Amino acid sequence: MNATPTHQALQPEFRLLVLLVSIGFFMQGLDTTIVNTAIPAMARSLGEDPLQLHSVVVAYVLSVAACIPLSGWLADRFGVRNTYFSAIIIFTLASLGCGLSSSLNELLCFRVLQGIGGALLLPVGRLAMLKVIPRTQFLSAMSLMSLAGLIGPLMGPTLGGWLVEHTSWHWIFLINLPMGLLGCCITFKAMPNVTEPTVQRFDLSGFVLLVIAMAGLTLGIEQFASVENSLRWSLGLMLVGLIAALLYAVHAHTHQNALFRSKMFKHRIYAIGIIGNFFARLGGNAMPFLLPLMLQVAFGLEPLMTGLLMIPTVLGSLVSKPIIRPIIQRFGYRNVLLVNTLLVGGCIASFALSTPSTPTWILIGHFFIFGLLNSLQFVSMNTLTLKDLPQQDASSGNSFLSMIMMVSMSIGVALAGTLVNMFMAYYGPAHLLSAFHITLICLGAINLITALIFWQIPKHTAV
Template sequence: MNQAPVHESLQPEFRLLVFLVSIGFFMQGLDTTIINTALPAMAHSLNENPLRMHSVVISYVLSVAACIPLSGWFADRFGVRNTFFAAIVIFTLASLGCGLSQNFNELIFFRVLQGIGGAFLLPVGRLALLKIIPRSQFLSAMSMMSLAGLVGPLLGPTLGGFLVEKASWHWIFFINLPIGLLGVLVTFKAMPNVTEPTVKTFDLSGFILLVIAMVGLALGIESITSKDVSKWLSMSMLVAGIVASLIYAYHAHTHQNALFRSKLFRNQVYTIGVLGNFFARLGGNAIPFLMPLMLQVAFNIDPFITGLMMTPVVLGSLFSKPIIRPIVQYVGYRRFLLINTLLVGACIASFSLTNQDTPTWIRTIHFFIFGVLNSLQFVTMNTLTLKDLPQQDASSGNSFLSMIMMLSMSIGVALAGTLLNAFSAYYGNDQMTKAFHVTLLCLGCINILTAFIFKQIPKDTPI
C-alpha cells in the first residue's frame, strides 16, 4: 500500500535561504503593482501624456518575458547563487537608475534593465529551493515564499499612491534599494552555488527568434496609434514579430536543442491551456494598469485613495484561493473555464458603467468581485495547462507558460494603451471618460471570445 508523502516543517538551516528567495519574490511582486498608481504623477513630472505611460509598464514586463528562457540555462551553467546575486544587483542598480531618470527615454532604458534582473529573480530563486531543499520540506518552503508574493501586490498600489503624495514618484524605485542591499548581503551566506555538471549548448538562434517575435508583436501593437512612430514602422514590427514566430515554430520542430520543442504541443490540453492563458490574460492583466489611470485622469481621484481602491482586487484574489479546488472538482475544468471566462469578460466590460459619482462601497465590491473571478481564472488555467505534462517536459512546459503569461501581460497593456489613445483621439480630450469606457468594453469582449478556446477542452478531462 502506497503511503502519502510526509511534508516536514522547514529546518532552521534552510530558513535563511527561503527568506532570501522571498526577498526576490517580494521585490518583483511589489514592482509590478506599485508603479500603476504613480503613472499620472510620473507623466506630469516628465512632461509626458499620461496615456503614453503604458510604455513604462510594457518595457519592464516585456524584458521579463524575453529573458525567462535564459534563467534556467544561466543557473545551470554559472550556478544558482552567482545568477541570483547578479539578478538582485542588476534589479537594484536599475531601480536606482529609474529613480534618478531625468526624462522618459532614460526611464524606459532603466526599466528594461530592471526587467532583465526581474526575469531571473523568481525562476532562479524557485530553482535554488528545488535543488537545495529536501523534497520533504519543499512544500513548507514554497508556502513561506508564496506569502512574500502575496504581500508585494497587496502593498503595491496603496504604497505607490502614498509615496507619490507624501514624497515623489522617484521613491517607488528608491524603496527597492534597502531591500536589494539586504538581499545582496544575505546571498553569499544563505545560498550555495549549485551548478549542473553537464549543460547543453544554449539555443542562441532560437532565443533571438523568440525575442524578435515578442518585441515585434508588443511594440508593434503599442506604437500603432503613436504620433511619434510612423505607421510603416509599426506595421513592420508587427510583421517581423509574426514572421519570427513562424520561423521559431519550424525551428522548434527541427532543432534538437530548441529552448521549447514542438513536441510540447502534441499534448492537446497543454496547447489549449497556453492559447487560453494568452488570450484570457489580455484583459485581466490590463485592468491593474487601466483602472488607476481612469480613477486619476478621468475621475480626478487622489493617488493614495486610488491605491486603496485597488486593494480589494488583491483581497479578492486571496479570498479565492481556498475555494478554487472544490469548485473545479464539482463542475470540471471545461464547464468552469467556460463560465468563468464569460464572467471575467462581463466584469471587465461592466467597469464601463462606473463614473466619477459611483459610490466607494459599490466600487469596492466591484473590484473585489473582479479579484475573485480573475484569480479563479488564472489559477485554474495554469493548473489545467501543466497537470498532464510528462515529467521530462515539465520544466520546459512551465518555462514556456511563464513566458506566455508575461508576454500576454505586455501585449494586454499595449493593447489597452493603443485602444485608449485611439478612442481619446476620436472622442477628444474632453470625453476622456468615454474613451476609457469603450476601451473597457473592447477588452471585456476579447475575454468573452476566449471562451471559444476553452470550449475545445475535452469533456472527459480528469480533475
C-alpha cells in the same frame, strides 16, 4: 512502524534561504504593481502625456518575458548563487537608475535592465530551493515564500500612491535599494552555488527569434496610436514579430536543443491551455494598469485613494484560493473555464458603467468581485495547462507558460493604452471617460474569443 510523513516543517538551516528568495519574490511582485498608481505623477514630472506612459509598464514586463528562457540555463551553467546574486545587483542598480531618471527615455532604458534582473529573481530562487531543500520540506518552503508574493502586490498600489503624495514618484524605485542590499548580504551566506555537471549549448538563435517575436508584436501594438510614428511603422513591427514567431515554430520543430520543443504541443490540453492563457490574460492583466489610470485621469482621484481602491482586488484573489479546487472538482475544468471566462469578460466590460459619481462601496465590491473571478481564471488555466505534461517536459512547459503569461501582460497593457488613445483621438479630449469605457468593453469582449478556445477542452477531462 509509522510511515514517514510526506510533508515536513521547514528546518532552521533552510529558513535563511527561503527569506532570501522571498526578498526577490517580494521585490518583483512589488515592482510589477507599484508603478501603476504613480503613472500620472510620473507623466507630469517628465512632461509627458499620462496616456502615453504605458511604455513604462510594457518595457519592464516585456524584458521579464524575454529573459525567462535564459534563467534556467544561466543557473545551470554559472551556478544558482552567482546567477541570483547577479540578478539582485542588476535589479537594484537598475532601480537606482529609474529613481534618478530625468527623462522618459532614460527611465525606459533602466526599466528594461530592471526587467532583466526581475526575470531571473523568481525562477532562479525557486530553482535554488528545489535543489537545496529536501522534497519533504519543499511544500513548507514554497508556502512561506508565496506569502511574499502576495504581500508585494497587496502593498504595491497603496504604497505607490502614498509615496507619490508624500514624497515623489522616484521613491517607488528607490525603495528597492535597502531590500536589494539586504539580499546581497544574505546571498553568499544562505545560497550554495549549485551547478550542473553537463549543460547543453544555449539555443542562441532560438532565443533571438523569440525576443524579436515578442518585441515586434508588443511594440507594434503599442505604437499603433502613436502620433510620432506612422501606421506603416507599427504594422511593420507587427509583421516582423509574426515572421519571427513563425521561424521559431519551424526552429522548435527541427532543432534538437531548442529552448521549447514543438513536441510539447502534441499534448492537446497543454496547447489549449497555452492559447487560452494568452488571450484570457490580455484583458485581465491590463486591468491593474488601466483602472488606476482611469481613476486618476478620468475620475480625478488622488494617488493614495486610487491605491486603496485596488486593495479589494487583491483581497478577492486571496478569498478565491481556498474555493478554487472544490469548484473545479465539482464542475470540472471545462465548465469552470467556460463560465468563468464569460464572467470575467462581463466584469471587465461592466467597469464601463463606473463614473466619478459611483459610490465608493459599489467600486469596492466591483474590484473585489473582479479579483475573485480573475484569480479563479488564472489558477484554473495554469493547473489545466500543466497537469498532464509528462515529467520530461514539465520544466520546459512551465517556463514556456511563464513566458506566455508575461508576453500576454505586455501586449495587454500595450493594447489597453493604444485603445484609449485611439478612442480619445476619435471622440476628442472632452470625452476622455468615454474612451476608457469603450476600451473596457473591448477588453471584456476579448474573453468571448477565449471562451471559444476553452470550448475545445474535452468534456470528460479529469481533475
